[in-house]
Amino acid sequence: MTNDSPLSTKQDRAELVRAHLVMVRGGAPFLSPIDSKILLSWLDDGVPVPLIIESIEAVAAKRTKSRVTTPLNLNKIKSTVKSQMKRRMAPAKAKRKNSKAPKNFSAPALFLELSLSSNPLHRATGEKLIAVHQDDDNKLNLVLQIAREFHEKAWEECDQSELKGIASEELEMFREVMSEDRWEQAVEEIARDTLRKRTPQLTAAILCEALSK
Secondary structure (H helix, E strand, C coil): CCCCCCCCCCHHHHHHHHHHHHHHHHHCCCCHHHHHHHHHHHHCCCCCHHHHHHHHHHHHHHHHHHHHCCCCCCCHHHHHCCCCCHCCCCCHHHHHHCHHHHCCCHHHHHHHHHHHCCCHHHHHHHHHHHHHCCCCCCCHHHHHHHHHHHHHHHHHHHCHHHHHHHHHHHEHHHHHHHHHHHHHHHHHHHHHHHCCCCCCHHCCHHHHHHHHH
């Protein structure tokens, strides 16, 4: 893969982040002017796309636990991106202490396990991951893109009504203080998070750690 390949330009990298944020939160398929400015600033400063994507998922998980009712955007992950950049520079021992993956966990084992699954979507995703694992250029970006496509497809194929019903019950106490549009956005964000948790091996944190070994 050369430097002219997909995912190598700033526009390509910005698109990876935009698409991942939309996949996580649902709703409008574009970034606000403020979010666009923040993202371009990060990319200009050399913040890696995988780190931004991992931060999006980390903040989204915390939000659903605390039932945050304001919209998810890149402005809300700024502090997490900053702390992740500091952690990136930390000694290897400190990184291992904060590990989210099981001992002896590896990307090849994860990809093989998925490719042998009886679930067609898992199997197809595992095969795609195996195909890019040997490619050094943009490997992690490509893996995260495939994981995002998996979650998007899983959302399309799931019983969204059931997941949104469960999310609505969890958020019911906040309904009176939310507009109808914001209510629908919050319900969808929690429903999407619930679905992603069913495939924890395809979270950004696990994939980033697995591919760093």
